[in-house]
Amino acid sequence: MVRCNVSELREGMVLAEDVLTAGGRFLMPKGTTLDHGHLKSLQAWNLSAVSVAAAATPLAPGARDDGAVAAGEAAEIVVRERLCRLDCEHEAGRVLWRLALERETRHRLAGDAVSPGQGESGPHRPGDDTVGRPEELPPPLSSPEALLRDEPKLVSPPEVYLRINDVLRDPISTVEDAAESIRHDPSLAAKLLRLVNSSFYARTLRAVRGRFPAKVDSLSRAVMVVGGRQLATLALGVSVLPLFQDIPPHWVNMRVFWEHSVGCAAAAQAIAGACSRGNPETAFVAGLLHDIGRIIVFKQASTHMAAAMRQAAAAREPLYKAERDLLGFDHAALGGHLLRKWQFPANLEKMVRYHHDLGEPLFIDEPAVIHLADCVATAMGWGASGNRHAPPLDPAAWEALGLTGEELTRLVPVMEARLAETMHSFFPDRDGRP
Ligand SMILES: [Fe+2]
Ligand SMILES: [Fe+2]
Incomplete structure (x- = not known):
């Protein structure tokens, strides 16, 4: 450097x-x-x-850069393994392969031995643990409810969540009601202001003021920029994050987990905006929470999960499939169940519940946003939530969204910049506490 x-x-x-x-x-x-x-x-x-x-540093014309060649070769090995389940003949698969390879090579040239999203490929590999060998496995769990029953702090969401949800569910509530309900939690309000001050809203800020934005320093101004209901939706998602911060470190590094979640959120927000599929803020929150079911499984069913990770690694298959085999359901169903229990908006719950299983063809548009966003985040190596391999992309999701390869190529750098900004302002601690 x-x-x-x-x-x-x-x-x-x-x-x-x-x-x-x-x-x-x-x-x-x-x-x-x-x-x-x-x-x-x-x-x-x-x-x-x-x-x-x-x-x-650019080389003289004709000179061979051995460092760049070695970096490119090492990057290709990592990306080939990570994307082994992605159809690279498909338009989206081709784009993701090229962009992931470029990113991995850049990180190696910049001096990172392992890119930030490579938690699953680092010295500790989740699933390599010797706990919970298959012969010791209890039978599949009866249901998601059984797991949630053993997690007392998830019985109900935080007080501030309940107040905000009341506002969202009340058709005659005003934007000032939304701001007022958030004001009761200064730490939540500060996080929301940092989100709204990010460059994602810079264009809206310029339109609102007619000049380059100054800082949005109050919730009332934030409501002007994002909209009352949209700000309340962001607040719902952000208010529950502190409940999910204590995965035992031998499973997955918490910061790496949130990097994957924020990457998926940034991707979902950009995809929803580009395809006009639902509200971008709802997509952001669904992306942020899409894998929270896995946090509960790591803690409450560690024996099953150790075996699922070994099975997925051995068969080079997506972890959610091994979860279904060994638990009887996957983390997406569990996350969807929790969000329904907490009365999250129904479309947000559906996006989380069906992100690995798009359900009825007529209703796949919104889950397809998270499905593609998760594929992009995992393929690009933005953090990790336990997977070693990017999940396969369902061609029906790509069709439903109507994106082109060129549009995806243009969107990925926007998503990555948004990911970096959000991680920088949202999870400043290296341990990844929200
Ligand atoms: Fe997932
Ligand atoms: Fe994911």
């Missing part, structure tokens, strides 16, 4: 650290390969120098 003056930067160089403005605003994530637009933007923000990967 070397420090380089902004005036000396060239296209093709790779950022070795996140870039922040002088005021601390997040600008670009580590791993970005600089293009003309990035260089203009860095100059516009009057930054003096940034850190770039030493190996990314």
Whole structure:
């Protein structure tokens, strides 16, 4: 890694650290390969120098870069294994293969031995544990309810959640009611303001004020930018996150788990917006919570889960299939059950419940958003929730959404920037506590 003056930067160089403005605003994530637009933007923000990967310095014409070749080869081995269940002949599979390979290569060139999303491929491999050998397995569990009964803190959601949900369910509630219900929880309000201040809403902010945005520093202004009901929906999802933060570390690193969830949320928000399928904020929350069932399974059915992870790794199959074999249901059904119990909006529950099983063809549009978002997040290596392999993409989901390969290519960098921003402001602790 070397420090380089902004005036000396060239296209093709790779950022070795996140870039922040002088005021601390997040600008670009580590791993970005600089293009003309990035260089203009860095100059516009009057930054003096940034850190770039030493190996990314352009070579003289005709010179062979052995480091880049080695990085490309190592990246290909990792990506080939991760995407072994994805149909790379399919339009979406081809795009994801190319983008995942480029990202993995960039991270290796930037000096990361293992990219941030590679928790499952690191020194500890979930499922390699010797606990819970198949011969010791109890029979499949009777139902999701049985697991939830053993988790007392999940009997009911937090107080602030109940207040916000009342507002959402009341057809005559006002936007001020939504802001008022969030105001009771200062930590939740601060997280929401950070979300609304992210670049995702920058265009809306400009439209609202007619100039480059200043900071949104109050919930009333946040309601103006996002909308009352949309802000309340975001608040519902964010308010329950603190209940899910204590997976035993030998299963999966909590920060890596949330990186996968936030990656899926960012992808779902972008896909819902691009395809006009439902509300982008609802999609964001569904993405954020799509794998929470797995947290409960890790804690309450660890013997079954150890065996499921071994089975999935040995057969190179998606973990949700092994869960169905060994538990009798998968984490998506369990998560959907919990959200129904807590009376989350029905469409949000459906998106979580059916993200691995799209259900009736007539009703797949919204679950298809999370299905594709999960595929993108896993294929790109954005965190991990226990899977070693990206789940196969259901062609019916791709058809239902009507995206093209070019659109997906354009959306993935937007999703990745949103992921980096949200992780930066939302989970600042390295241990990944929300
Ligand atoms: Fe899942
Ligand atoms: Fe997932």
